[in-house]
Amino acid sequence: MERTLKNSPKLLALHKPKGYVVTRSDELGRKTVYDLLPDWAFENGWMPVGRLDMDSKGLLLFTTDGKIGDALTRPGNCKKVYEIWVRGYVTDEHIAAAKKGVESKQGLLKALSVEKLGTGGAKTKLRVVIDEGKNRHIRRLFGALKDPKFSTPLKVLDLKRVRIGTFDLDIESGQWRFLTKEEEKRLLDGLI
Structure with missing residues (x-):
């Protein structure tokens, strides 16, 4: 997926299917969410914002910015x-x-x-x-x-x-995309 000027440099969204664990590596050899993302996501330290267990599916955000991760996962901060x-x-x-x-x-x-x-x-x-x-x-x-x-x-x-917050899941299972800068602004407005 091509990064354009209108894309957020800080957030990407994945539609996690069932059967994938939310971890960087799994000692049991199970499939991880990084198997669904480009290699650079792992190499450049994109981290999941929160978790979904292996049997759950849906929206999972990733960021390289610890402040964003904290703001989105702090209890009471984001619905x-x-x-x-x-x-x-x-x-x-x-x-x-x-x-x-x-x-x-x-x-x-x-x-x-x-x-x-x-x-x-x-x-x-x-x-x-x-x-x-x-x-x-x-x-x-x-x-x-x-x-x-x-x-x-x-x-x-x-x-x-x-x-998550103001961002609705709008991609097919197993797919990912960057948030737009407008989506990022709306999501983080008042949180950071």
Whole structure:
């Protein structure tokens, strides 16, 4: 992908597919996000801003600027939006509990907002907004809630990050692009 004058020199976006780990190298030999980026991204020290676990997909930003990485990952600083499929019947009580927060080994896990987008069989599609990202935050949050019909924990089957701050995912799975300078300005305005 050609870098043009209108492209940000500080941020690039990747649509991470499932099955890739977010790390520079993996001792288990698994595919990493750097397998999807040009060699120069690894060589020039482009680092992921936050994480998505191996089973998750969606928007992942990279930067060479530590201040940008810190600003985008500092708790309470930047909203991230996810679309998820949950196994189980998600009730209004579940949504209220997710917004209030549930205690876990990682501390309080909660969502800023949860919106039901639809259902299919015994699954529920949700849009979830958080402004911090503890390890496996959304999976653990919903896993702490029980399906009222079967008394089993809810389980996140599919998780896709679709937005970070003002930047929406707009590229195909496995593809990457630079943010434009205008997108960078909008994303970082007020954060740095």
